Amino acid sequence: MERAAATPSRPEAVVGVDLGVKTLAVYSDGRPPTANPRYLAAASRKLRRLSRAVSRKQGPDRRSGQQPSGRWRKADAARNRVHHRVAALRRDAIHKLTTTLAGECGTLVVEDLHVAGMVRNRRLARAISDAGFGEIRRQLAYKTEWKGGRLVVAGRWFASSKTCSGCGAVKAKLALSERTYTCTACGLIVDRDLNAALNLASLVKQTVAGSGPETPNGRGADRKTPPAGAGGWETSTPHRAPPGSDGDLRPAMDGSLRNTETQ
Ligand SMILES: [Zn+2]
Incomplete structure (x- = not known):
């Protein structure tokens, strides 16, 4: 499809986006964070109940070739409707989020989250899949392109959480339970996720100013850079x-x- 050349409403804005399970997205430019709706978690009780109803009925059996009963089909359809609704709600929320971001910000910076690897962690898998990190990344990539902005993906080993956004000191350890970043070097106290978002944003400011390594989606990189x-x-x-x-x-x-x- 041919699209007219577009520009984001704030082409010069560089916004770091920290994705998380507790809060879905925290931004470096001071806009309010986006809460994680957790649709699957919200529907889990209902799904458990519907699944129990399914398992009490006579389902299909491949070994004996038994056909499912009409009651099983009906209960199974009711369960699937809830799954579809969860997927639709999630899709809608993610589309709205990515459309807003790509339409406003000239440059978005996200972490290179290893989603496939995180989903292998069984304690995290459901929460990560429910949040839709991978899909947010994917949509931001093509929507920034549509809107004339760019998406910068920080390297996988960039310590966005462990680095102090004030002085640049890097902590050796930062437990997931520490929700506030306290810098021992400069005394900065800042919300953990906001700190990460600020680090992501300043990563690009450095990269552009220093004309450092190019990013895969580095559109607009030929633009005149400041000293x-x-x-x-x-x-x-x-x-x-x-x-x-x-x-x-x-x-x-x-x-x-x-x-x-x-x-
Ligand atoms: Zn510091």
Whole structure:
């Protein structure tokens, strides 16, 4: 389908999105977090009851070739309707979430969640599947493209939760039960998920400023970048001027000269 070129309503906005089970999404730009509706969990009592009703009736048996009874079919259909409704509610909520985000923000940054691996953890599998992380990721990828924005996926080993969004210190350990991030280096106290979202957002600000490694969906990466801050491109610049030749002055990204020794 041909679509007219679109732009998000805030093309310059870089928003980090931290996906979670407790709260579905927390954003770095201060908008209210999105609660996790947990539709499957909400319907679980009903599903258990309907499943019990199914199992009390005479179902199909492949070994003996027994056909299911009419009552079994009816009870099975009632159970399936609830499953379909759960799926429809989840689909609707995820579509609304991703459409809003992709329509507003020029750049969205998410974690590279290893959904297939997390679902292998039997304590987490149901909650993760109910939240729909994988589907949110997938929709954000194509909707940002439609709307003219871009989706940046942080590397799988980027410590978005363990890093301090204030000073950049990285904790060795952070238990899942710690809902508040307290930095021992700078004393910052911030909600755990908001801290992660802020780290995701600043990851892109660094990457763009430093023209660092390209992201797979790095649309708009050729846009003019501001002069780099500390770090970033300095480490990726292969050549240094010979010592003493011109005081280590090198052309910066915007063509002006920067003295790297005195900064
Ligand atoms: Zn800190």
